[in-house]
Amino acid sequence: MGFVKILSSLLIVFSSSLIGYYYGNRYSMRLENLSYLEQCIRILETEIVYGAVPLPEALTNVYLKGNKKVSCIFEEVKMDLTSNKDGDLFSSFHRVSSHLMEKLNFTKEDVELFLSLGRLLGSSDRTDQEKNFKLILNQIKILKDEALAQKNKNEKMYKNLGILAGIAIVIILL
Amino acid sequence: MQHKDIGIYENVLEYISLEISQVLRKVPPEFKANIEEIRLRNGLPLNIYCMNSDYFVTDDGLITKNKDMGKLVTKQDIIKTFQLVSNYSVYAFEEEIKNGFITLKGGHRVGIGGKVLYRNNEVEKIKNISSLNIRIAREKIGVSNSLMKYIIEHPNTIHNTLIVSPPKCGKTTILRDMIRNLSNGLEKLNFQGLKIGVIDERSELAGMYNGVAQHDLGPRVDVLDGCNKRDGTMMLLRAMSPDVIAMDEIGNIEDVEAVHEILKAGVKIIATVHGSSIEDLKSRRSLDMLIRDKIFKRYIILDNSKGIGTIKDVIDGDTFISIKY
Numbered sequence: 444m445g446f447v448k449i450l451s452s453l454l455i456v457f458s459s460s461l462i463g464y465y466y467g468n469r470y471s472m473r474l475e476n477l478s479y480l481e482q483c484i485r486i487l488e489t490e491i492v493y494g495a496v497p498l499p500e501a502l503t504n505v506y507l508k509g510n511k512k513v514s515c516i517f518e519e520v521k522m523d524l525t526s527n528k529d530g531d532l533f534s535s536f537h538r539v540s541s542h543l544m545e546k547l548n549f550t551k552e553d554v555e556l557f558l559s560l561g562r563l564l565g566s567s568d569r570t571d572q573e574k575n576f577k578l579i580l581n582q583i584k585i586l587k588d589e590a591l592a593q594k595n596k597n598e599k600m601y602k603n604l605g606i607l608a609g610i611a612i613v614i615i616l617l
Numbered sequence: 618m619q620h621k622d623i624g625i626y627e628n629v630l631e632y633i634s635l636e637i638s639q640v641l642r643k644v645p646p647e648f649k650a651n652i653e654e655i656r657l658r659n660g661l662p663l664n665i666y667c668m669n670s671d672y673f674v675t676d677d678g679l680i681t682k683n684k685d686m687g688k689l690v691t692k693q694d695i696i697k698t699f700q701l702v703s704n705y706s707v708y709a710f711e712e713e714i715k716n717g718f719i720t721l722k723g724g725h726r727v728g729i730g731g732k733v734l735y736r737n738n739e740v741e742k743i744k745n746i747s748s749l750n751i752r753i754a755r756e757k758i759g760v761s762n763s764l765m766k767y768i769i770e771h772p773n774t775i776h777n778t779l780i781v782s783p784p785k786c787g788k789t790t791i792l793r794d795m796i797r798n799l800s801n802g803l804e805k806l807n808f809q810g811l812k813i814g815v816i817d818e819r820s821e822l823a824g825m826y827n828g829v830a831q832h833d834l835g836p837r838v839d840v841l842d843g844c845n846k847r848d849g850t851m852m853l854l855r856a857m858s859p860d861v862i863a864m865d866e867i868g869n870i871e872d873v874e875a876v877h878e879i880l881k882a883g884v885k886i887i888a889t890v891h892g893s894s895i896e897d898l899k900s901r902r903s904l905d906m907l908i909r910d911k912i913f914k915r916y917i918i919l920d921n922s923k924g925i926g927t928i929k930d931v932i933d934g935d936t937f938i939s940i941k942y
Contacts, residue, residue, distance in 0.1 A: 491708055498705040524705065530634050530697030532705050565705040568742055572708050 452617070456609035463605015470594035470601075473548040477590055479513035480553075481583045484560070487517070488576040491569070498532075498565045499525060513547065516557075536561025556582055622650035622755060629655070629725055629753050634697035637663060640688055643678020653755075658730075658748040659695055662687020669921065699746055702727045712843065715740045716819075724754040724824025724831035754824060756832050760787070760926055761794035767931045767940065768795070768887070768915050769808050775799065775861060777880075777912060777934070780889040781898060782919035787926030788889040789821050789865055791919065793832055795887060796822065796863050800835030814859035815840045816849035822865055850875040854882045861885045873903045876912060886913075894918060895932065911935055 486508050490501035499521050506518035516539055523535040536558055543549050543557060556579065563575040626649045630638040637657065644652070644665075654666035662684050663674045672680045673687030681687065702719055703710050713719045719727045730748035734741045768778045778795075782788035802810035817823050817840050824831035825842040834840070839857045841849045846864050853859050862879050864872075867888045879886050890898065895916060898904040907913065916932040931941040 491706075495709045495711075496706075497709045501706075528631065528635070528701065530700040532700065565700070565703070565707055567707055568711050569708045 448617070452613040455612050455616075456606065459609030459612065460602075460605045463602050463608070466605070467598040467601035469548045470590065470598045473550070473553070474587065474590040474594050476513055476547040476549065477553060477583060477587045479510040480547075480557070481580065481587065483509040483514050483517060484576065484579060484583065487560075487564075488573070488580075491564075492573045492576065495569065516543065516547075520561075532564060532566075533558070533561040553586055556586060619646070619650045625723065625753060625755060626650065626652060628723055629721070629751060632698065632701045632721060632725075632727070633657075633751070634694045634701065637688075637690065637694050637698065640674060640676060640678050644674060644680065648672075648680055653753055655751040655753070656748065657690045657695055657698060657751075659690065659692050659746075661690060663690050669925070695746055695749060698749055699729075702749070702751075711742070713820075714743055716843075717743070718819075720820045720824055720826060720831075722826045722831065724756075724821075724826070726752045726754065726821065726824075728752065754832070757787075757790050757794060757926070758797070758833065759794065761791050761798055764791070764795065764917060764928065764931070765798050765803055765806060765808075767917070769803070769806055770914075771807075773809055773811070775811070775885050775887065776914035777885055778887045778915040778917065779907075779913040779934075780887075780917045780919065781892045781895070782889065783893050783921075784891060785925070786919045786921045788919055791917070791926060792863060792865060792887065792889050793822050793834065796838060797833055797835045799861060799887075800837040810835065810837045811860035812858065813838045814849075814853035814857050814862045816844055816846050816853070816862065816864040817842050818845055818849070819865060822863070846872045846875040847878075850878050854878065854884065859884055861887055863887045865889050866891065868901070868903065870903045873907060876907060880912060893920070895937065908934075 483505050486505045487501060490496045490504050496504065502517045502521035506514045508514070509517070519539045520535050523538055524532065527535065540554050540557055543554050544551070559579060563572070623646060630641055633641065633655070640663065641655065648665070648667055652665050652667045656664040656666065658664065664687065665672050665674060672682060673684050675681055675686050676688045702721065707714065710719050714729060717729055719729070721727060728750035729743055729746055731743045731746035733743050768775050770776050780788045780792055796813055796815060800810050800813050802808055815822055815834065815838055817825065820842055822832070823834055823840045823842065825840060830840060839853070839859065841852060844852070846867065849864070850862065853862055862884055865888070867873070867876065867890055876886060890904065892898045895908065899908055911934055914934040916934060917928065918930040918932065920927055920929045922929070928941070930939050932938065933940050
């Protein structure tokens with residue numbers, strides 16, 4: 444009987460720690476994905492501002508050169524763009540952005556930043572595009588800082604909370 | 618032939634916003650095969666130019682002369698079409714847009730109208746686009762065959778030739794086909810192909826798209842795309858050793874200088890010019906010089922009295938007598 448109690452207590456502590464770890468980890472995942480997104484946007488900037496590569500091709504290049512975990516969304520946009528042919532880049536971005544929050548642990552602000560790319564890309568000349576890229580990269584830096592602060596604040600707390608909650612449940616049950 | 622022409626038309630529709638292209642798909646086949654221009658103007662009815670006349674297209678794809686029945690084109694249609702035409706990449710077509718047009722795959726051209734902004738005395742960009750004119754390029758292979766006997770000079774060279782034509786009478790098409798014939802060579806006339814340098818200032822002759830000529834110009838052609846005539850002449854003469862230099866729409870004094878450079882180098886020239894007759898050309902100072910110096914040995918005069926590209930006359934440049942037979 445004692446053995447079963449110990450085993451189930453361990454199971455409870457383990458699973459609640461896992462839940463805590465999962466919640467805590469979301470913060471570092473968001474930060475990591477924002478960094479990858481920043482990298483992708485920088486590649487896109489080079490393609491557009493310095494290479495003047497047409498957008499569909501530039502999006503594929505971003506997919507190939509960037510970290511696949513995030514860069515695949517650019518390939519999705521390109522696929523949507525070439526298959527729909529309705530002349531509306533923003534709606535392609537909009538369709539792709541619908542699953543970003545769960546897939547990449549993004550917040551609404553992060554998705555909004557991604558969407559703003561859809562509003563500006565390709566619609567103006569290179570000087571203008573460069574200015575817009577600068578603005579977006581500034582915004583992403585702010586978001587990254589915010590993500591880092593949240594990570595520092597919350598990650599440890601959730602992880603500890605998971606373990607402690609598990610122990611608390613065990614104590615109550617015992 | 619009609620089937621091919623309809624195919625070309627359907628390809629062009631890929632570049633037009635969904636709402637408009639759906640309407641244009643319903644147009645009767647005899648029009649589809651002959652449409653030369655599709656014109657989109659902000660807030661105005663959808664307009665096509667076909668068989669020397671212009672028509673409006675209704676919501677159901679019917680052709681009418683009544684402007685009030687035409688489908689109205691919205692600003693959104695223009696924006697979407699412009700996005701498709703520029704492949705969502707205005708920045709990649711900056712130079713072309715400054716010149717007022719974009720060349721599409723297939724050699725079709727889209728003219729742009731809107732608010733023009735200047736910086737440092739040159740066009741910086743066009744914004745608030747208000748109209749688009751999609752000109753469908755249809756190669757007319759063989760239209761110059763009957764002219765070749767006039768311009769070939771034995772042994773194996775050509776006379777300096779000027780094609781004179783009012784707008785929309787097919788001078789570029791004739792020139793393009795002449796280039797193709799000259800570069801291929803003509804067995805019938807015992808003429809072997811020549812090396813031809815093409816200065817394609819307005820990207821109409823070769824219709825270059827991503828470095829590939831979209832029109833058949835034969836195997837012995839070097840193209841300088843988007844290059845002005847003076848610079849292009851020097852570049853070709855210096856490096857490409859052409860037998861013939863071809864250029865479209867000469868007219869200003871710099872073009873005349875370029876022609877002189879070509880003659881100095883002993884290279885032959887074939888060109889086109891806007892005009893309806895030699896007398897008409899003489900009224901322009903720069904061209905009058907060329908005519909008086911008897912630089913061109915053949916003048917080919919076009920009009921559209923019997924359809925686009927009718928050869929009205931062929932005139933000898935020394936005697937100014939018609940040699941058409």
